[in-house]
Amino acid sequence: MAGSRETPRVSRLPARNTPRRGSCWGESAMSILDVEGVSKRFGGLWALHDVHVRVEPGTVVGLIGPNGSGKTTLLNVCNGVYAPSEGEVRLDGTPIRSGRPHRVAAAGVMRTFQDSRVFRTLTAMQNMRVPLLHSRVSEGEVRRRAWELLEFVHLTDHGNTAASELSGGQRKLLEFARALMPRPRLILMDEPLAGVHPEIKQLLTERIRAACDDGVSVVVVSHELPALLGVTDHVACLVEGRVLLTGEPAEVTGDSRVVEAYLGTELGEELSGGGVAGSEEGVS
Numbered sequence: 316m317a318g319s320r321e322t323p324r325v326s327r328l329p330a331r332n333t334p335r336r337g338s339c340w341g342e343s344a345m346s347i348l349d350v351e352g353v354s355k356r357f358g359g360l361w362a363l364h365d366v367h368v369r370v371e372p373g374t375v376v377g378l379i380g381p382n383g384s385g386k387t388t389l390l391n392v393c394n395g396v397y398a399p400s401e402g403e404v405r406l407d408g409t410p411i412r413s414g415r416p417h418r419v420a421a422a423g424v425m426r427t428f429q430d431s432r433v434f435r436t437l438t439a440m441q442n443m444r445v446p447l448l449h450s451r452v453s454e455g456e457v458r459r460r461a462w463e464l465l466e467f468v469h470l471t472d473h474g475n476t477a478a479s480e481l482s483g484g485q486r487k488l489l490e491f492a493r494a495l496m497p498r499p500r501l502i503l504m505d506e507p508l509a510g511v512h513p514e515i516k517q518l519l520t521e522r523i524r525a526a527c528d529d530g531v532s533v534v535v536v537s538h539e540l541p542a543l544l545g546v547t548d549h550v551a552c553l554v555e556g557r558v559l560l561t562g563e564p565a566e567v568t569g570d571s572r573v574v575e576a577y578l579g580t581e582l583g584e585e586l587s588g589g590g591v592a593g594s595e596e597g598v599s
């Protein structure tokens with residue numbers, strides 16, 4: 316990982332967005348994202364059934380569930396890649412129109428992917444500029460913000476390094492920092508912690524929390540429960556496309572139905588063994 320550049324290492328976002336709110340999934344009327352009765356069908360397969368989720372400003376929501384339970388599909392519905400077969404997703408009360416993920420991004424919803432989608436032939440700095448390429452933000456401001464965010468994720472020493480030369484974990488950090496460039500209101504993150512070195516995992520969870528404390532809402536899909544529990548305000552567990560349970564992180568992972576849903580998996584054994592322990596295999 317990188318050392319510091321000429322600016323002191325920052326642990327807060329360069330600029331504020333909206334103030335942080337308390338919890339999510341409560342009775343409060345205010346939410347940034349509302350998933351209302353969403354179902355998604357692929358041919359004969361219902362990947363999502365009547366899913367209800369809400370995300371309040373400045374909160375981190377974790378989405379867990381066994382393989383194939385619909386987590387990625389839900390993110391794809393939330394950023395307009397897929398149209399729901401039933402139900403609706405609203406951003407600040409306005410229904411999201413499918414087939415227009417670029418419009419959803421312009422409205423303040425960014426996305427990161429299971430296999431980081433950074434441009435490998437571009438340097439880290441060039442990657443950072445991509446979200447603001449056609450914006451009215453001045454060149455100087457783009458550069459200033461890009462360096463600050465690279466500093467935020469400890470990558471300033473790699474600003475001029477091609478993304479292909481970074482480790483898998485550093486690419487996850489870069490993708491997260493890049494998602495912050497346009498000052499999003501919501502980031503949808505798909506498995507940001509998978510296969511990441513414990514040190515980078517720690518940094519990434521800290522930075523997700525810091526972004527959240529600055530008013531950015533984050534939805535994190537993850538199988539990395541120990542790390543996820545430390546960063547989320549609320550967790551929803553999906554099983555076979557349905558929300559099995561939502562609630563406080565410990566409440567959800569301690570629930571026998573959630574343990575049962577994971578039984579037969581490595582994580583199920585960890586959960587039923589009375590605690591969760593992170594795997595450090597295959598890290599990068």
Ligand SMILES: Nc1ncnc2c1ncn2[C@@H]1O[C@H](COP(=O)(O)OP(=O)(O)OP(=O)(O)O)[C@@H](O)[C@H]1O
Nearest residue numbers: 357360361362380381382383384385386387388389
């Ligand atoms: N484009 C698609 N066409 C057909 N079926 C799909 C498509 N996308 C997802 N599915 C199916 O929908 C179900 C949910 O998949 P999804 O990828 O959303 O699950 P997931 O919880 O993210 O799984 P994982 O944890 O393994 O990433 C699976 O049965 C999957 O095969």
